[in-house]
Amino acid sequence: MAIFVLVHGAWGGAHGFRKVRRPLWAAGHEVFTPSLTGVGERAHLTSPQVCLTTHITDVVNTILYEDLDGIVLLGFSYGGLVVTGALEYVADRVRHLVYLDAFVPGDGDRLAAGPAGRAVARLGSDWLVEPQPREFDDPAEAAWAAARRTPQPAACFTEPVRLPRPLEDYPFTRTYIKATGEPRPERGGPFWDAADRAKASPAWRYREIATGHMIASNRPRELAGLLLELA
16 A cells, blocks of 8 residues: 655645545555645635745645655645655655656755746735646636635745755655646746656656646546556
8 A cells, every 4th residue: 555645736725636536545545635724725824924834844744643654745836845845854754756747946946036936926915926827628627726726825936945965865766747738848947857857867767648737637547547656
């Protein structure tokens, strides 16, 4: 039996993994999908004080309070920063680290420092970042998800990540899963750069799913099958 901890992206929530949880449960595995403070089902807890550290603590506390060990820890999109920051506290409990079309930051990196950060930092108020548009294969799924997307505190994007040592120095296995259903931009971008890093390194595994960025909504069974293969 594997233990999966799946961390959602910006402006989302645990509900984004609802179609992935089911086949993993059906295969006899444990699945935890912590909701990050201030977004999704926990939007009522939003405040200017919510930051990347808050979200790292959400995930770390789930792992520690549930006493999870030997886990498959996955971060989707912005969740890549969260799972990376969590390594300072729970790296010894991670068996396999998965980045799902996600940012792969180094020590001191922050989302708002680069081109991707400038793209998301369109503030809806002094401290909130409005959701960015996302493409879904199914219009009904797009409408369902749009009704649940919430603004996110800006401090989540401006706080730097702490990573005690390079990812490749940790003993766990690393995998990058790239969404390839959209054309690669001429200048690449952070997700493509991370994919290139994984493909070029013997310290990483690399997989692709031919859909857009919202993989868990567009191809949930394919993603679940890939996670079962990796686990």
